[in-house]
Amino acid sequence: MDRHLRSAVMTNLMLDSALNYARQNQAAHLSRLCDWLRIPSISTTPEHAPDVRCAADFAANFLRELGMDKVEVRKTTGHPVVYAEHIQPATANLPTLLIYGHFDVQPADPLEAWTRPPFEPTVDGNNLYARGASDDKGQAFAILAALESYLKTSGKLPVNIKVLLEGEEEITSPSLIPYIQQHADELRADAILIADQDMLDPQHPVVMWGLRGILYVEIEATGPARDLHSGTFGGGVDNPFNVLVRLLAQLQDSDTRRILIPGFYDKVEELNDKERALISQAPINDDVGLYLTGAPKLGGEVGYPLAERVSVRPTFDVHGIAGGFTGEGSKTVIPAKATAKVSLRLVPHQDPDEVFEALTSHLKSICPPTVTLNVRAIGKAVPVKVDYKHPAVQAAAKAYELGFGYKPIYLRGGGSLPIVHDMIDVLSKPNEEIPVVMIGFGLPDDGTHSPNEKFHLPNFYHGIETVIHYLDLFSHV
Amino acid sequence: MDRHLRSAVMTNLMLDSALNYARQNQAAHLSRLCDWLRIPSISTTPEHAPDVRCAADFAANFLRELGMDKVEVRKTTGHPVVYAEHIQPATANLPTLLIYGHFDVQPADPLEAWTRPPFEPTVDGNNLYARGASDDKGQAFAILAALESYLKTSGKLPVNIKVLLEGEEEITSPSLIPYIQQHADELRADAILIADQDMLDPQHPVVMWGLRGILYVEIEATGPARDLHSGTFGGGVDNPFNVLVRLLAQLQDSDTRRILIPGFYDKVEELNDKERALISQAPINDDVGLYLTGAPKLGGEVGYPLAERVSVRPTFDVHGIAGGFTGEGSKTVIPAKATAKVSLRLVPHQDPDEVFEALTSHLKSICPPTVTLNVRAIGKAVPVKVDYKHPAVQAAAKAYELGFGYKPIYLRGGGSLPIVHDMIDVLSKPNEEIPVVMIGFGLPDDGTHSPNEKFHLPNFYHGIETVIHYLDLFSHV
Numbered sequence: 006m007d008r009h010l011r012s013a014v015m016t017n018l019m020l021d022s023a024l025n026y027a028r029q030n031q032a033a034h035l036s037r038l039c040d041w042l043r044i045p046s047i048s049t050t051p052e053h054a055p056d057v058r059c060a061a062d063f064a065a066n067f068l069r070e071l072g073m074d075k076v077e078v079r080k081t082t083g084h085p086v087v088y089a090e091h092i093q094p095a096t097a098n099l100p101t102l103l104i105y106g107h108f109d110v111q112p113a114d115p116l117e118a119w120t121r122p123p124f125e126p127t128v129d130g131n132n133l134y135a136r137g138a139s140d141d142k143g144q145a146f147a148i149l150a151a152l153e154s155y156l157k158t159s160g161k162l163p164v165n166i167k168v169l170l171e172g173e174e175e176i177t178s179p180s181l182i183p184y185i186q187q188h189a190d191e192l193r194a195d196a197i198l199i200a201d202q203d204m205l206d207p208q209h210p211v212v213m214w215g216l217r218g219i220l221y222v223e224i225e226a227t228g229p230a231r232d233l234h235s236g237t238f239g240g241g242v243d244n245p246f247n248v249l250v251r252l253l254a255q256l257q258d259s260d261t262r263r264i265l266i267p268g269f270y271d272k273v274e275e276l277n278d279k280e281r282a283l284i285s286q287a288p289i290n291d292d293v294g295l296y297l298t299g300a301p302k303l304g305g306e307v308g309y310p311l312a313e314r315v316s317v318r319p320t321f322d323v324h325g326i327a328g329g330f331t332g333e334g335s336k337t338v339i340p341a342k343a344t345a346k347v348s349l350r351l352v353p354h355q356d357p358d359e360v361f362e363a364l365t366s367h368l369k370s371i372c373p374p375t376v377t378l379n380v381r382a383i384g385k386a387v388p389v390k391v392d393y394k395h396p397a398v399q400a401a402a403k404a405y406e407l408g409f410g411y412k413p414i415y416l417r418g419g420g421s422l423p424i425v426h427d428m429i430d431v432l433s434k435p436n437e438e439i440p441v442v443m444i445g446f447g448l449p450d451d452g453t454h455s456p457n458e459k460f461h462l463p464n465f466y467h468g469i470e471t472v473i474h475y476l477d478l479f480s481h482v
Numbered sequence: 483m484d485r486h487l488r489s490a491v492m493t494n495l496m497l498d499s500a501l502n503y504a505r506q507n508q509a510a511h512l513s514r515l516c517d518w519l520r521i522p523s524i525s526t527t528p529e530h531a532p533d534v535r536c537a538a539d540f541a542a543n544f545l546r547e548l549g550m551d552k553v554e555v556r557k558t559t560g561h562p563v564v565y566a567e568h569i570q571p572a573t574a575n576l577p578t579l580l581i582y583g584h585f586d587v588q589p590a591d592p593l594e595a596w597t598r599p600p601f602e603p604t605v606d607g608n609n610l611y612a613r614g615a616s617d618d619k620g621q622a623f624a625i626l627a628a629l630e631s632y633l634k635t636s637g638k639l640p641v642n643i644k645v646l647l648e649g650e651e652e653i654t655s656p657s658l659i660p661y662i663q664q665h666a667d668e669l670r671a672d673a674i675l676i677a678d679q680d681m682l683d684p685q686h687p688v689v690m691w692g693l694r695g696i697l698y699v700e701i702e703a704t705g706p707a708r709d710l711h712s713g714t715f716g717g718g719v720d721n722p723f724n725v726l727v728r729l730l731a732q733l734q735d736s737d738t739r740r741i742l743i744p745g746f747y748d749k750v751e752e753l754n755d756k757e758r759a760l761i762s763q764a765p766i767n768d769d770v771g772l773y774l775t776g777a778p779k780l781g782g783e784v785g786y787p788l789a790e791r792v793s794v795r796p797t798f799d800v801h802g803i804a805g806g807f808t809g810e811g812s813k814t815v816i817p818a819k820a821t822a823k824v825s826l827r828l829v830p831h832q833d834p835d836e837v838f839e840a841l842t843s844h845l846k847s848i849c850p851p852t853v854t855l856n857v858r859a860i861g862k863a864v865p866v867k868v869d870y871k872h873p874a875v876q877a878a879a880k881a882y883e884l885g886f887g888y889k890p891i892y893l894r895g896g897g898s899l900p901i902v903h904d905m906i907d908v909l910s911k912p913n914e915e916i917p918v919v920m921i922g923f924g925l926p927d928d929g930t931h932s933p934n935e936k937f938h939l940p941n942f943y944h945g946i947e948t949v950i951h952y953l954d955l956f957s958h959v
Contacts, residue, residue: 112809217713228775231776237792238774241792242775243781247799251731299707300706302720315715323721325805325807326808330801335654335801335860336526336823348712419714419717455708455815
């Protein structure tokens with residue numbers, strides 16, 4: 006056999022062995038994933054920092070067991086990252102894939118809304134319930150299980166692999182950006198693979214060719230020097246809550262739901278016809294939207310179909326307002342201050358820094374002198390657009406077809422992975438943008454960021470096989 | 483001596499003895515008040531119900547020790563009331579005064595803002611720090627100490643007294659209203675005395691000739707069936723927080739601060755010239771307002787002076803909005819629902835039930851179909867206006883002058899004592915409204931309903947003497 010043919014046969018033997026291994030070890034993979042999910046690695050609350058570290062150690066131990074090289078839990082300015090690699094001699098001439106995932110999770114509150122404890126994983130029918138089951142431990146573990154399936158059967162992988170797992174994705178990755186800049190040479194690769202997203206349903210895997218950005222801010226209105234009795238002082242001072250509510254209301258048109266920050270839409274890219282057609286192929290319609298959300302009626306920006314509103318159009322969301330009294334019963338307080346947490350989802354080519362400036366200066370211009378305003382950015386992500394025609398992306402489509410039995414659809418993602426833009430920025434070769442291959446095995450009703458998060462177990466197992474296929478296909482790209 | 487002269491001399495002896503007793507027992511009265519303040523009798527949180535009961539028992543024991551009759555802690559549909567009386571034979575022909583006060587307190591949150599524990603009373607200089615020190619245990623105890631000063635020296639009081647203390651004032655007295663209706667005959671009196679308000683400063687006692695009413699409501703906007711990830715669904719559904727914020731913003735004009743509920747001002751009574759002049763005598767100006775509140779600038783309804791804005795003009799206040807994420811860090815959630823706690827202070831002759839109907843129907847008319855709206859009244863008080871020329875009210879002015887050494891000013895109260903209207907309603911004689919004599923020994927910077935509540939001790943001691951004088955003066959009314 007010539008070298009190429011032998012290589013192809015060898016690969017095929019490796020592939021079959023890995024697939025068989027994955028099928029025979031589903032229970033073991035599930036059990037191991039549950040161990041990871043028991044660690045409440047909530048990155049946003051400082052008291053959980055030891056748990057985030059613990060989740061990093063767990064991943065590193067697992068990668069070490071597989072026989073990956075250079076496995077390390079590395080310090081950053083925030084939560085640690087996990088690095089591992091499997092690089093074959095240059096003579097093998099294999100392409101290199103950088104795998105990214107995250108082991109931190111969202112807070113579990115409101116706790117009382119969970120029917121099962123968020124950090125005691127429970128299997129019920131086809132679903133695994135736990136915070137992080139879908140976002141992202143379950144999906145990241147599908148990749149790790151695919152690596153295991155090759156390494157335990159063939160002692161090697163069909164491509165060079167670098168693994169980078171972080172613990173700050175849910176807080177917009179503040180430490181990972183400098184980390185990547187400092188480790189750019191070590192992380193150099195031909196493509197990046199990420200599994201941290203939803204399919205539309207178990208028959209519709211998704212290749213994601215872009216992501217919205219985000220600007221997450223806290224807007225704080227401070228009025229009186231202390232909380233006041235609204236009987237004694239009501240009508241004498243402006244209540245910071247009243248003022249803040251009016252300011253927030255002025256950021257979005259009540260009819261069109263368009264965002265009323267001057268210049269906000271200036272850089273928003275409208276889709277071309279091909280792109281619009283690609284997105285319209287998705288079986289996303291209002292009935293599906295109503296079913297998935299349970300809302301009495303859909304909403305959002307007037308003039309765009311649902312599939313575009315949730316992916317390629319910017320949004321404004323109030324996530325909560327701290328301050329005042331929200332306990333049971335009544336308290337007649339004029340709060341000294343009110344602090345809103347809001348975010349703007351951004352689309353190519355909006356810049357979070359520019360939007361922050363525009364938002365801040367607009368708010369200051371409409372804020373009455375009766376309160377002091379403080380606007381603070383606590384999270385930013387630059388929107389991303391990927392060339393969906395790139396072979397590394399097309400290989401993902403083929404892998405889905407082999408792993409799930411269904412052709413994927415091509416969508417732009419409505420969520421934000423802040424690190425994607427930065428990885429592209431730092432790791433692209435001159436004149437050639439590194440392709441970011443975004444796949445995922447979640448489902449829209451997984452309840453990521455909500456109570457009762459779950460992961461659909463058939464997707465977990467098909468996901469492992471999809472990644473096994475992808476590594477095989479990527480070796481030929 | 484003829485009967486009238488002997489009576490006058492006797493009264494004077496009684497008065498002097500009582501005043502002397504009060505002056506000699508200041509430390510004992512303070513100590514006893516502190517015992518009462520140690521009981522965290524927060525009426526709004528169900529887990530503190532036993533503490534409210536405990537505060538009732540404390541008051542009853544004290545009244546029993548004084549030798550008051552018929553002392554009882556009585557069950558209601560909610561927290562208990564305390565009743566006691568001291569009625570002399572009909573031949574004595576004494577007028578009857580009904581004393582009202584409350585032993586429940588506001589919640590102490592935010593706890594972290596207290597520099598001393600709220601339920602461990604601390605004296606620092608001239609101030610006593612504790613939740614309830616000013617509102618209302620300290621002021622109610624000043625009345626009880628005045629009763630003690632007579633009873634321990636003369637064995638009797640110069641007038642007939644009925645004492646009614648309740649434990650639900652801070653939650654708008656839901657059980658007291660039916661209680662008063664059921665016990666109308668027992669409570670029958672010639673006037674009602676209440677000490678539960680502020681002076682302007684230690685040189686400006688206040689006779690209160692009216693109170694604002696209140697409508698306290700929860701406005702709940704429910705959108706999706708569960709919390710959603712704003713990346714996946716943002717732009718697809720209306721965020722209930724965004725909608726609620728817009729609805730609240732539409733309830734108040736951003737320039738004039740007038741309330742935008744249709745018909746809201748229809749029944750609002752404008753002051754006549756005499757009333758306006760009376761209120762304008764108060765040394766309430768913008769400098770005082772800025773000093774007391776620490777706000778960067780005063781606010782409120784355009785076109786009315788501060789003294790009127792905080793007392794005879796209606797207001798709208800947002801007290802807090804529950805739902806979503808308000809913890810540290812960021813969480814990109816579209817909350818399933820958002821619930822605002824808001825109140826409207828009402829003025830004569832606005833009716834809380836009518837305003838509730840108008841508010842609810844207005845909100846429903848402007849609410850988009852993307853959320854389900856639920857408006858719930860959780861507290862109501864009818865506004866009150868008292869005839870400030872009534873002799874029982876004028877006696878209070880004289881008592882202040884004797885107790886504090888300063889003539890009082892006549893103000894309308896900005897706060898709400900829901901029970902006042904109902905007491906007037908139930909206890910007035912046909913064709914003659916029972917006068918409600920509203921006095922008080924708090925100060926505007928006492929921080930009632932706020933962290934670090936305190937009571938100015940000189941006011942406590944002058945207050946006891948004022949009540950001693952009032953009982954003497956009331957015997958001649």
